[in-house]
Amino acid sequence: MNRIDRTKRTLMGRSVSEPNGTIGRRTFLARSAGIAGAAVAGVAASAGLAPGANAQGLAGHPWERVYGAAFAGYGQPSRFELPVVRHFLRPYGDLAPGSGAALTPIESLEGIITPSSLHNVRNHSGTPDIDPKQHQLLLHGLVARPLTFSMESLWRYPMTTRTYFIECAGNSLRNLAPKPLQLPAGAIHGNISCSEWTGVPLRMLLEEAGLQPQAKWLLAEGADSAHMSRSIPLDKALDDTMIALYQNGERLRPEQGYPVRLLLPGWEGNTSVKWLRSLKATEGPTHTKDETSKYTDPLPDGRALQFTFEMGVKSVITRPSSTMTLPRPGFYEISGIAWSGAGRIRRVEVSTDGGANWVEAALTGAERAKCLVRFRLPWEWTGQAVVLLSRATDEKGHVQPPRKEWIAQYAPDARFHNNSIVSWAVNADGSVKNVYI
Amino acid sequence: MSTSKRIPVAAIVMATAAALAACAVQPPAAKPPALGTAVSAEEVARWDISIPPSGAGLPRGGGTARQGLQVYEQKCLACHGAKGAGKPADPLAGGVGSLASKTPLRTVGSYWPYATTLFDYVRRAMPIANPLSLSDDEVYAVSAYVLFLNGIVGEDAQMNAQTLPQVKMPNRDGFVDMSRR
Numbered sequence: 001m002n003r004i005d006r007t008k009r010t011l012m013g014r015s016v017s018e019p020n021g022t023i024g025r026r027t028f029l030a031r032s033a034g035i036a037g038a039a040v041a042g043v044a045a046s047a048g049l050a051p052g053a054n055a056q057g058l059a060g061h062p063w064e065r066v067y068g069a070a071f072a073g074y075g076q077p078s079r080f081e082l083p084v085v086r087h088f089l090r091p092y093g094d095l096a097p098g099s100g101a102a103l104t105p106i107e108s109l110e111g112i113i114t115p116s117s118l119h120n121v122r123n124h125s126g127t128p129d130i131d132p133k134q135h136q137l138l139l140h141g142l143v144a145r146p147l148t149f150s151m152e153s154l155w156r157y158p159m160t161t162r163t164y165f166i167e168c169a170g171n172s173l174r175n176l177a178p179k180p181l182q183l184p185a186g187a188i189h190g191n192i193s194c195s196e197w198t199g200v201p202l203r204m205l206l207e208e209a210g211l212q213p214q215a216k217w218l219l220a221e222g223a224d225s226a227h228m229s230r231s232i233p234l235d236k237a238l239d240d241t242m243i244a245l246y247q248n249g250e251r252l253r254p255e256q257g258y259p260v261r262l263l264l265p266g267w268e269g270n271t272s273v274k275w276l277r278s279l280k281a282t283e284g285p286t287h288t289k290d291e292t293s294k295y296t297d298p299l300p301d302g303r304a305l306q307f308t309f310e311m312g313v314k315s316v317i318t319r320p321s322s323t324m325t326l327p328r329p330g331f332y333e334i335s336g337i338a339w340s341g342a343g344r345i346r347r348v349e350v351s352t353d354g355g356a357n358w359v360e361a362a363l364t365g366a367e368r369a370k371c372l373v374r375f376r377l378p379w380e381w382t383g384q385a386v387v388l389l390s391r392a393t394d395e396k397g398h399v400q401p402p403r404k405e406w407i408a409q410y411a412p413d414a415r416f417h418n419n420s421i422v423s424w425a426v427n428a429d430g431s432v433k434n435v436y437i
Numbered sequence: 438m439s440t441s442k443r444i445p446v447a448a449i450v451m452a453t454a455a456a457l458a459a460c461a462v463q464p465p466a467a468k469p470p471a472l473g474t475a476v477s478a479e480e481v482a483r484w485d486i487s488i489p490p491s492g493a494g495l496p497r498g499g500g501t502a503r504q505g506l507q508v509y510e511q512k513c514l515a516c517h518g519a520k521g522a523g524k525p526a527d528p529l530a531g532g533v534g535s536l537a538s539k540t541p542l543r544t545v546g547s548y549w550p551y552a553t554t555l556f557d558y559v560r561r562a563m564p565i566a567n568p569l570s571l572s573d574d575e576v577y578a579v580s581a582y583v584l585f586l587n588g589i590v591g592e593d594a595q596m597n598a599q600t601l602p603q604v605k606m607p608n609r610d611g612f613v614d615m616s617r618r
Contacts, residue, residue, distance in 0.1 A: 095516065095525050096565055125565060139473065140481045147473030156470055204469050219487050225568045227561035229487060233616050278484060285616070286489045287551050289558040293543065296612065302537030304548075307616035413541050 084108045086118060087187035089174075098126025101168060102255075103190030106318045106337060112365045112372045113163070114193035116248050120269075121255045122168045122191065124290075125226035128275055132259040135223065137243075141280035144210030151259050154245060157200040162242070162265070163371045165339045167192040167311050169268035169295050173415040175422065176407070180434040185321035188434065189422060192339070194372035197263055198246035203238050206281075215281035219288070220262050223277035230271045231285035232264065236309070240265050243276070266341030266370035267309040268416070270295050298411035311341035312419035313400050315348050315375065315392035326430035329383035334361070338373045340394035347393040348375040354387035354423075354437060361390070369395075381426065387437060388424045403436055486569075488557040492602030495556065499597030500578025502585030508575045509582050512564045521545075521586045526565075530586035533607050546587025550612055552596075552604035555580045577601070 077084070086102040102121040104114055114120075121127075132151040140146040171191035174181055181188060211234070218237050221229040232241070244263040245251065252258040257274030264271045270290060285291065285307070297305040315338035320326060338348045345366050349358035361375035375390070392400045406420035425435040488494050521529030521544070532542025541547075545555055560576045562568050571579070581596040589604060590596070596604075 092516075092525055099565075125562065125568070138476065138481065138484050140476070140485065145473070146476045146478075146481050148476045149473050153470075153472035153474075156472055158469070205473070208469060208471050208473050221487065225562070225565075227486065227568070229561070278487075280485065280487060282489065284489070286487050286557075287554055288487075289554055289562075292551070292554055292612070293545070293549050298536070298541065298543070299613075300537070302541075303611050303613055304536075305615050306612040307614055309616070411536070411541055412539055413543070 084118070086121070087184065087190060089187075096125070098123050101170070101191055103186050104193045105184065105186040106190045106192070106316065107185040107321050107324070109318070110335065110374070112194055112337075112374055113248065114195060114372075116195065116250070116253050116256070119193040119195060119247075119253070119256060120166070120168065120171075120191045122170070122269055123224070123255070124228050125224050127255045128224045129254065130223060130258060130275060135259055135275075135277070137260060137276055138278045139205055139209045139281075140278070141219070141282050142212040142215035143206075143281050144212065145208075147205075147209050149205065154200060154243065154260060157204060159198050159200055159245070160242065161196060161198045162240075163194065163196045163368055164263065164265045165192060165194040165370060165372050166263075166269045166272055167314075167339070167341075169270055169311070169416040172314075172418040172420075172422075175403070175420070175434075176415060176418060180436050182322060182434055184323050185316060185318050185422075188322070189316045191269075192337070192372075194339075195247045196249065197242060197244045198249075199242040199244035199260075199263065202241040202243055202262070202279075205243065205279075206237065209281075211281055214283050217282045217285050219278070219280040219282055219286045220271070220273040220276060221278040221280070222257075222273045223275040227277075228270075228273060228290060229286070229288045230273055230291055231282070231288065231307075232262075232271055233307075234281075236264060236267070244272075264309070266311060266343075268295060268311055271309060295416055297416055298414050299409070300411050302411075304411075308417060309341075311339070312417055313340035313342065313345070313392050313394040313398040314338065314419040315390040315400060316422045317350070317388055317390050317424060320388070320426065320432045321424055322432055322434040324432045326381060326426060326432070328430070329381050332379050332381055334377045334379045334388065336361075336375050336390050338363075338375055338390070338392040339371070340392065340396075340398065341370060342394050342396045342398055343369040344395040345373040345392055346395050346397075348373070349391045349393075350375070350377045351389040351391075352379060352386050355389055358391065383428060385428045386426050387435060388426060389421055389437075391421055486557070486561050488553045488560075490551045490553050490602065492553055492598060495553070495598035495601060496573040497598065498573040498577055499595050499600075500574050500576075500581055501595055502578070502582040502590065502592045504574075505578035505580070505582030505585075508571070508579040512571070513579065516565070521583060529583050533587065536608070536611065544587070545583050546589060546607060548608050548611070550606055550609050552580070552584060552589075552601050552606055555583060556601060 084105055088102055090100040092099050104118050104120045135151055137149045168191035172189050174188045216234050218232045220232055221227055242263040244261050247256055260276050261274040262272050262276050297308050315336055317334055317336040319335045334350055338345045348361045350361050351358045361377040364374040366373050401420050403420040423435050423437045425433045516526035517529050518524050529545050532544045532547035535542045556576055577596045584590040585592055
């Protein structure tokens with residue numbers, strides 16, 4: 001009776017009727033309590049038996065002998081995986097702790113999809129805390145009908161799902177340092193991630209607003225405190241640009257633009273404006289700070305390339321990689337990631353002798369454009385010092401350039417769009433170092 | 438009799454199946470839902486903080502470098518250094534003529550192609566801990582001060598909606614537009 005009374009209280013005094021044959025919640029709770037009681041009685045009975053006559057003598061770790069953890073509302077990785085975290089790049093230090101980047105620990109990951117919690121983040125003024133009930137997207141400028149969209153309305157549009165990488169234009173800028181930095185691969189090349197994105201094709205909203213004939217560009221603007229803004233040619237906006245609402249099946253994470261971001265497949269990450277608050281159709285580019293003073297590619301003659309949107313073809317061996325150690329000679333699988341903003345990856349070649357000979361690696365995911373590809377190559381390490389390289393080629397025939405060749409194209413302080421070949425030296429003691437060749 | 442009864446039943450089943458199949462391949466025409474809400478020009482003007490090179494959208498008001506010095510010292514100097522020398526944040530002045538050298542210095546004066554970008558960026562993002570907090574006059578004045586530090590405008594030159602877009606930046610022609618290639 002007492003138990004039933006307690007159950008009644010948990011049901012907040014509501015009377016629960018149970019039609020014949022169904023198991024109502026009250027009955028279910030009462031039965032569950034009974035099962036737990038029987039289990040306790042069983043433990044007490046076994047305590048009287050002699051050692052050896054039960055399972056106590058069998059092998060088995062401590063966790064096999066205790067009841068496991070209860071359910072969690074939102075799951076977390078094993079506590080043994082806690083060291084797998086993003087690498088921070090904070091150029092202004094504590095002055096602006098949310099400005100800079102958090103790079104994906106690509107050296108610890110496998111496959112193609114980046115876990116949302118480890119996705120690379122490039123923020124200009126931190127992550128805003130946006131209430132989706134209040135957030136709106138304004139579509140205006142050279143349109144027939146200026147419109148606002150609430151999140152409730154955006155969530156009702158027909159959606160598409162695609163897998164795309166997002167790479168910051170500044171990825172691998174650390175590999176332009178005069179001397180090779182001895183850091184994990186992700187701390188140098190981890191400003192790249194790949195997710196499954198779901199959202200509304202931007203074309204659909206533009207058609208609803210009705211573009212005027214003289215509209216040729218869009219200015220996209222975020223609702224972060226930097227109001228980060230970029231000009232985007234209309235051709236791209238009407239092609240594969242997505243108003244992204246979901247990442248890896250759940251609504252966007254705040255650091256990925258919650259509740260709504262732009263997603264420009266294959267283009268420098270900065271153009272996929274997060275926390276999207278406004279899209280303005282214009283005749284020409286607005287020449288914002290982030291498309292003039294930054295995200296431009298300076299040349300040796302003093303000029304600079306502007307609006308170099310597409311990310312170049314690139315690959316990185318993630319295992320083995322810088323700061324790792326091979327414990328002994330023998331079999332290793334060389335594993336890495338490759339991608340191209342121009343489309344699909346056609347080929348990844350790996351050299352285990354500093355570039356003298358190249359072998360084609362096996363690819364996973366090569367059927368998808370503007371998406372990470374996993375490449376793998378079985379390798380027998382004899383114990384001698386070697387240098388490992390990877391070189392990607394995309395479907396347009398673009399080939400990842402050697403580092404020296406890449407550097408020669410630009411001014412000494414260039415730091416965007418570094419897609420040059422990455423070299424890891426495996427020393428005779430098994431230590432893996434970042435090297436320039 | 439029993440056979441003759443079954444035939445019409447089978448025919449009905451088949452006809453129903455065919456009708457269902459027809460429904461399945463002809464869903465209602467899928468028009469986009471058109472859920473946007475019309476918004477007035479006045480409301481758009483309150484949202485729109487972008488300033489293109491033409492200066493369209495620049496607000497009323499204005500300021501000079503002399504007035505901007507005070508704003509700079511209070512709101513900008515702690516990060517951008519005295520006279521825009523930089524550290525800990527980006528330098529704002531100097532470097533004109535350095536871009537083709539081995540040690541290029543990219544500042545508002547040496548690198549930025551348009552003065553309107555200065556107004557746009559200061560208003561939308563600065564000071565970093567308190568954006569959208571400056572008055573329009575303060576944004577004009579501090580923009581004038583940064584231009585003055587670079588020797589681009591005089592200390593008493595009034596920057597406003599008319600004059601700011603007219604300012605010729607030293608690196609105005611230094612960019613190659615790759616969107617056209």
